[in-house]
Amino acid sequence: MNTTPSRPAPVRPTPAEREELARLLPVPPERELSGRHRQALKDQLLREFRQDTAPAAGPRSAARRLTAVAVPLAAGALAVTLAASGALDREPGARPHAGVAPAPDRSPAAVLLDRIATVAAARPAPAVRDDQYVYVASTVAWSSRGADGSAPRLDTPHSRGIWLSVDGSRPGLLREKGMEIPLAGDVDKSGRPVSDHPAGNPAPTLGNPTYRYLESLPTDPGTLLKKIYDETRGSGPGPDQEAFVTIGDLLREQMAPPKVGAALYRAAARIPGVTVVDDAVDAAGRHGVAVARVHAGERTEWIFDRNTLEFLGERSVMAEDTAWARSGQITATTAVLTRGITDRAGDTPRRTG
Template identity: 40%
Template sequence: MNASASQPHPAEWTETQDLLPSVARDLPAGRHQYHKEQMMARIQEDLRTTPTPTPAGPRRRNPFLHRVVLLPAAAFSLAGAVVAGVALSGGNQDGDRTALATGPALTTQIGTTDAKGAPQLLDRISLAAADVDESAPRDGQYVYIASKVADTYPKTVDGKTTIVSQELHTRQTWTSLDGRDGWLIEAGETSDKGMSLASKVPFGSAYNTLAQLPIDPDTLLRRIYQDSDAARDPEVPREQAAFVAIGDLLTESHPPAELAAALYKAAARIPGVVKVDDAVDATGRHGVAIARQDDAGERVEWIFDKKTLTFLGERSVVVEKTTDSPFKVGTITHTSAITQRAFVDAEKQVPGQAG
């Protein structure tokens, strides 16, 4: 699933003039749903080795918890086991991170939803995913994923809090097929060289693990419900937890074609899933979306090319104002676009580069 990595910024974004310097911050407050962020913050505290006081705002998140491990692991293994088995190294200190500029909050027009159209669209997407011609990876290879991402969050400076968005930036991950080794490079979170992600417990989103999952949609959905129930915050509805878990497998792993097709069929069985007529990924590509709204008024949208039905990316949009949310309706709290996904022969190698 390849695309150009040099796409322009989304045309619908607010202009980011008079960029402000980035400051230490917590997990992006609007990402997915509020209660899950609280769970992530608690796990982050367990992983933290060097606390960094930040009088200008809340503490900064650990880049290791940036979707690639936590949510897939929460869906397919116990989060506590992951916390116990993780080793982080290489360029993960605040002083080594590349600063990200911030500007006004990203906003969008809210697309029209169609609940009745979701099953039919997901069936078409499933057929397209199953028809992808791809070779199985070789032993020793890594899953490489490049994406463009940005988050929106509250930033406090001199006692004044404003809602800001990161500049769009590149995120690169490498994960071994067995899920025990990995590497992350992301501006604002790691140094230019990146950081190692090693785990005594294989990542739940590892290719070899995914290849063993059932491809019967009903059986697969029961498995997702069962494993996400064991890790989710009780206040997060199990349907939303399952939807987000599937979305994370689509964005931060490389499911085999048969499993990808089954994941879409499983998603069609989750109550509350809708079709969105128009959505835009982080690089400005317009597409059709499959989405579900959480209890905090945010809608998680999976975006697909309207013609090929190829998965483009994901975003979270505030579609309903709630009393405990600092975000206005139309705010994009998280956006991502897959620009390249491939199997490579070595960690830190990019497609087309010799080992």
């Protein structure tokens, strides 16, 4: 079945929003960054971030880290220092979270995210069975440190494919760098379980969701953001950054139902410190406009097509010099190429028409 989403028609802002967006989208993209993607992901990163007790691993659960693979090293190394000093509870200068999501504003980022949410909500919801898989194909590159402790450098972008059970009752599959890694129970080449542990994700969470779990999330942005803050409290480098990263994870290697996807974007607009980057480049060399947030000198960007506002990928860039990396250094980059639904792990969506 063909479930790869079709590209929506270009979005036309309202007159009131056009003035806000005019300064965001006028600059012709530059192509100079496409040559910077040069090195390859270290295989050991698949295992390095699986233990929740490791301070540098960030907040993701063991199962989620297996699918997300890695945390940018600049942020991870900082987490070690903060954990040792007991400073992980709040970001410097962050307002306290009393359980009430802040009201939306009309900042450039909020205007852009509202337009993105409107497009997401208008997409048709796919017909999905419990026994199927969400499939995401992407190009990715992460930073890795040399064994001699040398500064982290970005690896060469490479292909990555992941299959996640729709309801979590079956093992998923990760295909990357010539490896096929079962996610939970063992599977054979056809994607069928072959072990005594058939469940792939029987207890999904925000950090390790299934499609059915995403369907159950509230579609009111304020309620959804409160849930994210509540369930990630005490994790990661700080509540605001953790909320932003959690939403990014939900968007990157899953398929959110349209109304939930729209709510996630509108929830992100309420996180303090979210801004717009006029031009950003994903791992496939595609330029777009980005919604971003800076934490500990590193800027995390969600990149969108300028015309369709379709999610293209993510990029992490150093916004200032730190002990771990230099300003302007790209520490992570991804590009989502295909999303779809398949009947078996290892299959790709069939195209028709």
